[in-house]
Amino acid sequence: MTWLVPLVVILPLLGAAATLVVSRNRRLQILLSVGMLTIVTLVSIALLVIVDAGGTLAVQVGGWAAPWGITLVVDRLSAIMLVISALMLLGVLVYSVGQGIADGDQETPLSIFHPSYLVLAAGLFNVFIAGDLFNLYVGFEMLLAASYVLLTLGSTGVRIRAGTTYIIVSLVSSVFFLGAIALVYGATGTVNLAQLSERLGELPGDVQLLLHAALLIGFAVKAAVYPVSFWLPDSYPTAPAPVTAVFAGLLTKVGVYAILRTETLLFPGGQLSQVLLWVALLTLLVGILGAVAQADIKRLLSFTLVSHIGYMIFGIALASLSGLTATVFYVVHHITVQTTLFLVTGLIERIGGTTSINRLAGLLKAAPLISILFFIPALNLGGIPPFSGFIGKVGLFLAGSEQGGWLVWVVIAAGAVTSLLTLYALMRVWNMVFWRGKSELEGYTSPMLESLQETDEATIGKVQSTTPRLMVGTTIVMVCLTVSLTFCAGPLMDLAGRAAADLLDPSSYLTAVLGGGNG
Amino acid sequence: MSASLTLLVLASVLFAVGLYVMMERNLTRILLGFLLVGNGVNIFIFLMSGRPGSAPITPDSGDAAGLADPVPQVFILTAIVINFGITAFLLALIYRSWWLAQLGEDGDTVLSDQDEDDEDSAQVFEQAHDDDEAIQEALDASDDDDDTPATSTPPHPTDAASVPEAGDRP
Numbered sequence: 139m140t141w142l143v144p145l146v147v148i149l150p151l152l153g154a155a156a157t158l159v160v161s162r163n164r165r166l167q168i169l170l171s172v173g174m175l176t177i178v179t180l181v182s183i184a185l186l187v188i189v190d191a192g193g194t195l196a197v198q199v200g201g202w203a204a205p206w207g208i209t210l211v212v213d214r215l216s217a218i219m220l221v222i223s224a225l226m227l228l229g230v231l232v233y234s235v236g237q238g239i240a241d242g243d244q245e246t247p248l249s250i251f252h253p254s255y256l257v258l259a260a261g262l263f264n265v266f267i268a269g270d271l272f273n274l275y276v277g278f279e280m281l282l283a284a285s286y287v288l289l290t291l292g293s294t295g296v297r298i299r300a301g302t303t304y305i306i307v308s309l310v311s312s313v314f315f316l317g318a319i320a321l322v323y324g325a326t327g328t329v330n331l332a333q334l335s336e337r338l339g340e341l342p343g344d345v346q347l348l349l350h351a352a353l354l355i356g357f358a359v360k361a362a363v364y365p366v367s368f369w370l371p372d373s374y375p376t377a378p379a380p381v382t383a384v385f386a387g388l389l390t391k392v393g394v395y396a397i398l399r400t401e402t403l404l405f406p407g408g409q410l411s412q413v414l415l416w417v418a419l420l421t422l423l424v425g426i427l428g429a430v431a432q433a434d435i436k437r438l439l440s441f442t443l444v445s446h447i448g449y450m451i452f453g454i455a456l457a458s459l460s461g462l463t464a465t466v467f468y469v470v471h472h473i474t475v476q477t478t479l480f481l482v483t484g485l486i487e488r489i490g491g492t493t494s495i496n497r498l499a500g501l502l503k504a505a506p507l508i509s510i511l512f513f514i515p516a517l518n519l520g521g522i523p524p525f526s527g528f529i530g531k532v533g534l535f536l537a538g539s540e541q542g543g544w545l546v547w548v549v550i551a552a553g554a555v556t557s558l559l560t561l562y563a564l565m566r567v568w569n570m571v572f573w574r575g576k577s578e579l580e581g582y583t584s585p586m587l588e589s590l591q592e593t594d595e596a597t598i599g600k601v602q603s604t605t606p607r608l609m610v611g612t613t614i615v616m617v618c619l620t621v622s623l624t625f626c627a628g629p630l631m632d633l634a635g636r637a638a639a640d641l642l643d644p645s646s647y648l649t650a651v652l653g654g655g656n657g
Numbered sequence: 658m659s660a661s662l663t664l665l666v667l668a669s670v671l672f673a674v675g676l677y678v679m680m681e682r683n684l685t686r687i688l689l690g691f692l693l694v695g696n697g698v699n700i701f702i703f704l705m706s707g708r709p710g711s712a713p714i715t716p717d718s719g720d721a722a723g724l725a726d727p728v729p730q731v732f733i734l735t736a737i738v739i740n741f742g743i744t745a746f747l748l749a750l751i752y753r754s755w756w757l758a759q760l761g762e763d764g765d766t767v768l769s770d771q772d773e774d775d776e777d778s779a780q781v782f783e784q785a786h787d788d789d790e791a792i793q794e795a796l797d798a799s800d801d802d803d804d805t806p807a808t809s810t811p812p813h814p815t816d817a818a819s820v821p822e823a824g825d826r827p
Contacts, residue, residue, distance in 0.1 A: 279739045295757045316698050324705035
């Protein structure tokens with residue numbers, strides 16, 4: 139079944155080409171891109187089933203044997219990432235189609251949007267199945283180039299300004315990554331991850347440390363962890379809602395995924411885990427303190443995004459089975475919840491005409507359905523039991539308590555504080571935007587509020603009916619997905635455990651890539 | 658592994674100069690810096706290929722001695738192509754931001770196709786109206802002065818001002 143592996147990259151790329159060709163025919167374009175992503179979702183689910191049952195799959199592209207050719211590898215972690223990101227991409231695509239139909243494509247000009255979106259998907263999938271460092275770099279560049287286009291969509295002044303920051307930071311981090319690849323190649327003579335995992339251990343300690351740090355810096359910028367996270371809240375909020383949702387959910391997790399691979403496959407043994415613990419601590423605290431101070435929902439969510447990357451880094455730094463299990467689970471949970479929250483924010487923006495919490499009020503009455511859609515993922519992100527956020531955080535804290543050490547306990551404490559502050563920040567949004575009556579709002583009237591005042595109390599839910607059904611419907615499905623993570627937490631945790639076991643014992647990965655005995 | 662000192666110095670100089678130029682707040686300079694740093698990294702990758710050798714085309718015997726390492730060359734080629742694409746995008750971005758800076762507040766008003774069509778057709782109507790007026794005035798003029806044939810003062814479609822002059826002459 140190895141022929142399924144390259145499909146996840148090839149299909150979106152073909153789809154991108156096709157949607158570009160038929161850019162005049164919007165209906166066909168929508169059909170093509172939704173169809174492609176649906177197929178990819180099915181393929182990745184099939185891959186997950188196959189890999190979970192039969193072990194790691196490896197494809198030598200073009201028949202060139204492992205250390206020389208391009209290798210594509212799908213192990214359990216890759217398969218999990220493929221499935222969850224394909225689901226998110228599909229959901230957000232349908233949402234954006236709904237928005238495009240409703241708005242006459244003002245926000246998402248379809249002719250460029252669909253091809254770039256599919257290239258972004260191809261780049262993402264390529265990163266997840268890349269079996270060598272250079273292919274990883276190519277995947278990063280594919281998704282970054284597509285993300286530049288998506289972030290500056292429509293090229294209004296605000297987006298160009300925000301996009302410039304994002305693009306330059308990404309460029310510099312890519313150059314760092316490329317330089318790190320050159321160093322790795324110079325030191326070991328290979329970029330194949332499996333072969334690197336054997337050869338890097340033989341290098342002198344200081345060389346290992348240099349290579350390790352060089353790779354981590356490149357990935358850390360992408361994952362937006364503390365010292366290099368300040369580009370994120372400035373660049374994400376200005377993009378169209380679906381674009382922000384995809385970026386927030388998936389792009390930073392690509393960095394987390396790369397760090398996870400680096401720490402387990404390339405440099406096992408936790409050489410830098412003390413540094414990572416400090417980074418996790420600072421990411422958690424600085425991120426959430428930023429979120430508490432924000433008055434704009436999108437910026438606030440961007441800051442919580444940065445903050446919660448800290449949880450994943452914490453799990454990676456623990457480098458134990460339980461720690462990695464919880465990290466994999468948390469990545470899945472965070473991707474779905476963060477994406478959903480940004481989609482709901484898109485709905486809020488449509489109804490209220492703004493995302494500033496000082497200018498919104500009375501949404502609970504005007505749009506009860508959307509209030510519920512916001513409330514559930516908000517509680518989930520804040521880590522209220524029984525939601526998956528709670529399960530993930532408890533898993534991480536338990537893994538930390540097994541390990542012990544004062545720094546670990548400090549990070550656990552910081553994690554608990556972050557969880558509470560996340561809840562505080564999101565409940566502030568809830569109180570201001572949804573709970574308080576419109577009469578408490580002074581000095582500003584949004585289009586929604588005016589229409590409410592005209593018709594007064596009689597028309598509860600009238601505003602809601604003007605938002606496109608497709609957008610609301612997609613968001614409902616996404617919220618159901620986040621909730622279903624809670625119901626499926628047991629099997630999912632087991633799956634994450636098997637993925638983490640694979641990560642800690644790379645022998646199956648090495649056998650799949652390099653073949654039986656010639657490693 | 659032996660490395661060429663010249664290439665090492667070149668790569669570091671490119672890197673240093675590129676990073677220095679990137680510190681500016683000017684987008685064009687950032688682009689130039691990015692190009693320099695990108696080339697510096699490419700040379701750096703090239704350095705990592707070890708000692709130079711002949712073209713890496715293995716004969717059938719499979720004797721690889723004395724050949725250059727082809728893998729870094731592949732990396733460089735790929736990196737050059739990627740840099741090329743990104744440069745094209747950055748140029749478009751710079752052009753757009755320059756345009757926005759020139760237009761100021763109006764920069765953000767993007768006309769849709771519909772609006773542009775409306776504007777075009779409005780212009781066409783205006784011109785057609787001007788033309789009609791000019792022809793009418795030319796006809797009036799020719800009525801006033803029978804000696805002047807109407808053809809001698811052809812109504813200029815875009816320059817309506819010339820026609821009243823013809824009419825004023827008598």
